Amino acid sequence: MFCPFPFLFLLSRSLKRHAGKLVIVAVLILVMRLVDLFWMIEPNFTGKEFHFSWMDLVAPIAMGGLWLGVFARALTERALIPINDPLYETVLEQKHAHAGH
Numbered sequence: 001m002f003c004p005f006p007f008l009f010l011l012s013r014s015l016k017r018h019a020g021k022l023v024i025v026a027v028l029i030l031v032m033r034l035v036d037l038f039w040m041i042e043p044n045f046t047g048k049e050f051h052f053s054w055m056d057l058v059a060p061i062a063m064g065g066l067w068l069g070v071f072a073r074a075l076t077e078r079a080l081i082p083i084n085d086p087l088y089e090t091v092l093e094q095k096h097a098h099a100g101h
Contacts, residue, residue, distance in 0.1 A: 006032070034060055 006029045015021045038056065082088065 006025050009025050
């Protein structure tokens with residue numbers, strides 16, 4: 001079942017201008033995605049009882065850690081700023097001009 005509430009929050013302009021609130025919505029979306037995956041994958045009930053293994057918690061954390069490690073390594077190998085861009089100086093000037101607002 002699709003729950004549109006986190007995506008409806010993203011329609012708010014004021015929410016998107018505050019990084020802290022945006023992080024909360026992003027974490028909410030990720031947590032609910034994990035709950036959704038767990039709900040779809042885990043229905044291996046044994047009889048009448050619900051089975052929760054330690055691997056159900058560790059596997060998403062391990063995969064996320066692996067992804068973050070690869071992502072961090074890729075960040076160290078590439079420049080974050082396009083240094084050879086001909087418009088590089090003008091973009092920096094525009095950024096500093098809007099810093100006062």
